[in-house]
Amino acid sequence: MGYKKKTILLAVVAVFLAVLYIVYDLKGNIGYVLPRRIIKVVAILITGAAIAFSTTIFMTITHNRILTPSVMGLDSLYLLLQTVMVFIFGSGSFVLMNSNVNYLISIGCMILFALVLFRFLFRGENNSIYFLLLIGIILGTFFSSITSFMQVLIDPNEFMIAQDRMFASINNVNGDLVYVSIILFVLISLYFLRFYKYLDVIGLGKDQAINLGVPYDYVVKHLLVIVAMLTSIATALVGPITFLGLLVVNVSYEFLKTFRHSYLILGSVCLSIIALIGGQFIVEKIFTFQTTLSVIINFVGGVYFIYLLLKENKSW
Amino acid sequence: MVNIMNVSKKYNDKTVLDDISVDIQKGTITSFIGPNGAGKSTLISLVSRLIAEDDGQIKVGGENIKEVKSEELAKKLSILKQSNAINMKLTVRELVSFGRFPYSKGRLKSDDWAKVEEAIDYMELRDMQHKYLDELSGGQRQRAHIAMVIAQDTEYILLDEPLNNLDMRHSVQIMKTLRKLVDELGKTILLVIHDINFASCYSDNIIALKDGRIVKQGRACDVIDECVLKEIYDMEFNVQNINDQRICIYFD
Numbered sequence: 001m002g003y004k005k006k007t008i009l010l011a012v013v014a015v016f017l018a019v020l021y022i023v024y025d026l027k028g029n030i031g032y033v034l035p036r037r038i039i040k041v042v043a044i045l046i047t048g049a050a051i052a053f054s055t056t057i058f059m060t061i062t063h064n065r066i067l068t069p070s071v072m073g074l075d076s077l078y079l080l081l082q083t084v085m086v087f088i089f090g091s092g093s094f095v096l097m098n099s100n101v102n103y104l105i106s107i108g109c110m111i112l113f114a115l116v117l118f119r120f121l122f123r124g125e126n127n128s129i130y131f132l133l134l135i136g137i138i139l140g141t142f143f144s145s146i147t148s149f150m151q152v153l154i155d156p157n158e159f160m161i162a163q164d165r166m167f168a169s170i171n172n173v174n175g176d177l178v179y180v181s182i183i184l185f186v187l188i189s190l191y192f193l194r195f196y197k198y199l200d201v202i203g204l205g206k207d208q209a210i211n212l213g214v215p216y217d218y219v220v221k222h223l224l225v226i227v228a229m230l231t232s233i234a235t236a237l238v239g240p241i242t243f244l245g246l247l248v249v250n251v252s253y254e255f256l257k258t259f260r261h262s263y264l265i266l267g268s269v270c271l272s273i274i275a276l277i278g279g280q281f282i283v284e285k286i287f288t289f290q291t292t293l294s295v296i297i298n299f300v301g302g303v304y305f306i307y308l309l310l311k312e313n314k315s316w
Numbered sequence: 317m318v319n320i321m322n323v324s325k326k327y328n329d330k331t332v333l334d335d336i337s338v339d340i341q342k343g344t345i346t347s348f349i350g351p352n353g354a355g356k357s358t359l360i361s362l363v364s365r366l367i368a369e370d371d372g373q374i375k376v377g378g379e380n381i382k383e384v385k386s387e388e389l390a391k392k393l394s395i396l397k398q399s400n401a402i403n404m405k406l407t408v409r410e411l412v413s414f415g416r417f418p419y420s421k422g423r424l425k426s427d428d429w430a431k432v433e434e435a436i437d438y439m440e441l442r443d444m445q446h447k448y449l450d451e452l453s454g455g456q457r458q459r460a461h462i463a464m465v466i467a468q469d470t471e472y473i474l475l476d477e478p479l480n481n482l483d484m485r486h487s488v489q490i491m492k493t494l495r496k497l498v499d500e501l502g503k504t505i506l507l508v509i510h511d512i513n514f515a516s517c518y519s520d521n522i523i524a525l526k527d528g529r530i531v532k533q534g535r536a537c538d539v540i541d542e543c544v545l546k547e548i549y550d551m552e553f554n555v556q557n558i559n560d561q562r563i564c565i566y567f568d
Contacts, residue, residue: 213390
């Protein structure tokens with residue numbers, strides 16, 4: 001089976017699961033249940049797509065299979081930004097009451113951070129991946145520590161309100177943001193089309209990419225901004241799922257066995273949707289909410305991550 | 317013509333290239349020789365805009381490489397570096413087809429494929445064109461990379477130690493191919509090379525570097541000289557004329 005057929009297969013499974021999730025055991029007040037389920041599925045679709053999409057790009061521009069935006073602490077940063085906003089403005093302020101404003105401000109800050117990251121991490125010559133990994137883990141831990149520190153300082157009532165509004169999870173999808181997220185996702189995808197043709201070549205390595213006429217720094221900078229925006233969308237909708245990206249992109253590489261990013265991205269997006277919706281289905285129907293999906297995915301993903309580190313270690 | 321004018325480069329505080337000026341004629345093979353750390357690879361990376369010079373100017377075909385768009389330069393000049401670790405699942409044919417990227421932007425037309433076929437035949441890779449790169453030996457992989465450079469079809473070709481990992485037969489084959497590219501197609505080739513006998517037998521001109529400076533430049537027969545080589549490498553050489561080629565013997 002070629003990579004084209006495999007991609008189609010993945011897409012079919014993803015669509016099937018999404019439809020199954022919506023119509024399964026649909027009874028009672030359909031007018032109430034159905035729109036809620038659809039919103040939830042759409043949120044999961046966008047999140048899954050955003051995570052897989054951003055991780056594929058990120059792995060290509062950093063030339064490795066271990067670093068992901070989540071491992072580099074980008075989603076911890078998003079949560080930190082949210083907390084800082086409550087801390088400064090208070091939960092009753094306009095910035096927080098209007099979730100769209102809050103969302104756009106956060107995305108703006110994420111873009112700024114991406115540019116800083118670019119400046120420090122990607123400009124230097126020959127940064128080793130272990131160095132980047134180390135920086136990422138330290139940043140991630142740093143961001144989450146500051147976040148919890150600030151949350152402790154906030155007035156508990158304020159914190160409750162703020163937390164409910166901002167920190168989404170897969171069982172508590174942030175429905176307010178779904179529409180603006182769809183628009184953003186489409187805009188980002190359109191913007192990405194300008195750089196899409198360069199991705200395969202960037203996969204050959206920096207020197208080869210420059211040799212073949214890719215305006216390397218320019219393209220990588222813009223791709224990194226796209227990664228930051230996609231990570232913000234995913235984190236805002238259903239919260240951080242650290243190892244999902246790592247898992248689905250690597251599986252997509254192994255499964256499709258191709259270098260063509262058009263298929264790799266599509267494949268990993270479908271895998272990510274399958275993992276999220278399929279996993280959520282199992283959590284709801286089999287575990288009856290005894291555990292959460294993030295726990296399962298982080299468990300599987302974490303084990304896989306350690307496996308990858310050990311494998312890399314052996315080959316070097 | 318490649319004009320290198322007063323070029324300097326430092327890494328941190330260490331000067332790697334110090335005020336280098338040299339002109340390279342069109343339609344020749346020019347070899348850069350010199351001990352490790354002399355700055356040969358850095359110089360070739362500068363000419364191919366992989367790294368930026370700190371000082372000075374480089375012109376390729378009369379145009380300053382900083383003022384030409386990278387996309388346009390990719391149609392005039394190609395570079396192959398020493399290390400080419402690719403961690404993608406890629407066949408030989410697919411790699412060679414990447415050489416057409418500056419022209420096709422990833423959508424290859426029939427004349428692009430014609431160039432790919434030509435390059436594959438030129439490097440005798442037809443039998444293994446559908447093999448994945450990680451299934452090949454180091455030498456075969458090197459030839460696949462050179463085929464990609466040939467498919468890129470540029471006037472200027474820069475090679476950083478193209479004979480690395482190759483046995484004698486393939487080394488000779490590659491040097492002959494380069495000679496053919498120059499003599500038949502009028503390309504200009506710059507290469508960094510460690511084996512001075514290969515440099516002596518196949519290049520038109522040789523530029524010898526040491527400690528970031530040019531020690532000697534000129535026609536191959538002028539540079540391959542006992543006194544000059546001794547100055548460059550700090551060891552004794554015995555240069556003999558064998559079949560009209562100047563061959564160095566440097567084994568004690």
